[in-house]
Amino acid sequence: MNEIVEKYQREFARFFEIERAFAFWKGRVALYALLRALNVGDGDEVILPGYTCVMNVNPIKYVGAKPIYVDIEPETFNMNVSLLEEKITDNTKVIIAQHTYGYPCEMDTIMNIAQSRGISVIEDCCLALGSRYKRRMVGTFGLAGYFSSQWNKPYTTGLGGMVITSDTKLAERIESLRVDEMCPPSGREIFMLRAQLMFYRLLIYPRTTALAQRLFRYLVSKGAVVGSSSASEYEPVKADDFFKGMSAVQARSGLKQFKKIDHNIAHRLSMALRYDRLLDDKGFKSRRYDGGMMRPVMVRYPLRIEEKAKALEQAARAGVELGSWFECPLHPIETPLASYDYEIGTCPEAERAGREVVNLPLHPRANEETARKSVDFITGFTQAD
Numbered sequence: 131m132n133e134i135v136e137k138y139q140r141e142f143a144r145f146f147e148i149e150r151a152f153a154f155w156k157g158r159v160a161l162y163a164l165l166r167a168l169n170v171g172d173g174d175e176v177i178l179p180g181y182t183c184v185m186n187v188n189p190i191k192y193v194g195a196k197p198i199y200v201d202i203e204p205e206t207f208n209m210n211v212s213l214l215e216e217k218i219t220d221n222t223k224v225i226i227a228q229h230t231y232g233y234p235c236e237m238d239t240i241m242n243i244a245q246s247r248g249i250s251v252i253e254d255c256c257l258a259l260g261s262r263y264k265r266r267m268v269g270t271f272g273l274a275g276y277f278s279s280q281w282n283k284p285y286t287t288g289l290g291g292m293v294i295t296s297d298t299k300l301a302e303r304i305e306s307l308r309v310d311e312m313c314p315p316s317g318r319e320i321f322m323l324r325a326q327l328m329f330y331r332l333l334i335y336p337r338t339t340a341l342a343q344r345l346f347r348y349l350v351s352k353g354a355v356v357g358s359s360s361a362s363e364y365e366p367v368k369a370d371d372f373f374k375g376m377s378a379v380q381a382r383s384g385l386k387q388f389k390k391i392d393h394n395i396a397h398r399l400s401m402a403l404r405y406d407r408l409l410d411d412k413g414f415k416s417r418r419y420d421g422g423m424m425r426p427v428m429v430r431y432p433l434r435i436e437e438k439a440k441a442l443e444q445a446a447r448a449g450v451e452l453g454s455w456f457e458c459p460l461h462p463i464e465t466p467l468a469s470y471d472y473e474i475g476t477c478p479e480a481e482r483a484g485r486e487v488v489n490l491p492l493h494p495r496a497n498e499e500t501a502r503k504s505v506d507f508i509t510g511f512t513q514a515d
């Protein structure tokens with residue numbers, strides 16, 4: 131294992147005061163490692179919210195298990211825990227607690243339900259680095275937590291994933307899987323990732339994001355850059371080289387940004403409060419969450435609006451960085467839902483959120499002016515309840 135990658139793993143584990151961290155090429159690879167290490171396989175069921183990215187479902191299908199979707203509750207977009215028990219069967223092996231947009235899940239309820247039935251909980255913290263539930267950081271409640279540092283995530287290493295756990299047996303299993311099965315990224319992938327990181331640092335600002343994203347997607351379609359997902363990942367068929375480790379380029383970038391992690395978190399917290407205030411001032415409903423239980427470190431600021439498609443089109447022209455995920459229960463909109471065992475109507479709140487929710491930037495390059503401009507733009511549209 132490369133020294134830089136080891137150092138990054140140590141720093142990551144230390145931040146969470148947890149025993150071990152394991153770095154991977156992407157967040158989805160981190161989830162795959164966890165499912166394999168937990169011996170999840172044919173006939174097993176894995177419960178997760180029906181409001182996620184399809185790349186998060188692929189690893190479940192790759193190991194031969196069945197994803198079981200729970201609808202979300204409309205304020206925090208997290209799994210509605212009152213619907214959880216009815217989804218549990220004798221085949222349920224794992225519950226994935228996904229902390230959506232940074233809002234912590236109701237961990238007490240999830241842990242109680244899971245523990246009383248001997249089910250493992252793993253936490254999807256890909257959108258929630260630093261969020262706290264009852265003062266404790268998410269990722270430290272379940273048997274393990276996993277993270278992503280892909281483009282849209284709390285910080286970016288281009289692509290990247292991490293698992294944290296203090297469970298010795300699980301850590302040993304991950305370690306041996308890495309030794310036996312993991313392959314390194316290719317020289318070409320590393321070269322392109324480095325170029326993309328440079329492109330990102332130079333070009334991606336709130337004003338330029340929509341344009342840059344269009345250019346990026348074009349380059350991915352021409353095979354000129356490594357996209358976050360390859361065409362083959364929109365069907366649940368695992369590529370031979372899927373189980374990849376992290377490169378030194380990613381770890382170096384991660385270490386650099388980890389030095390600024392407290393600043394990143396403080397910035398996200400204050401930007402979100404700024405949006406709350408600006409929206410309230412304009413009579414637009416801002417976030418509703420239980421501030422006694424949660425300290426959400428949001429990755430983006432979600433809002434519901436009517437005429438979402440029109441808003442996205444106008445935002446791109448106006449240089450407003452309006453995000454649109456998740457666009458359906460298993461983002462993106464092109465996902466063949468039936469191939470992932472999702473039946474339309476299973477999660478009505480998630481389907482509605484897909485039609486209504488847009489999100490605003492909170493990242494370190496967004497500032498007061500970004501917030502003001504975004505809110506001015508968004509309040510020109512009608513709010514959906």
Ligand SMILES: Cc1ncc(COP(=O)(O)O)c(C=O)c1O
Nearest residue numbers: 156157158183185186256278280
């Ligand atoms: C909630 C969630 N979990 C996991 C992932 C997978 O992360 P990665 O893109 O690093 O594989 C994503 C993907 O974007 C995601 O949105």
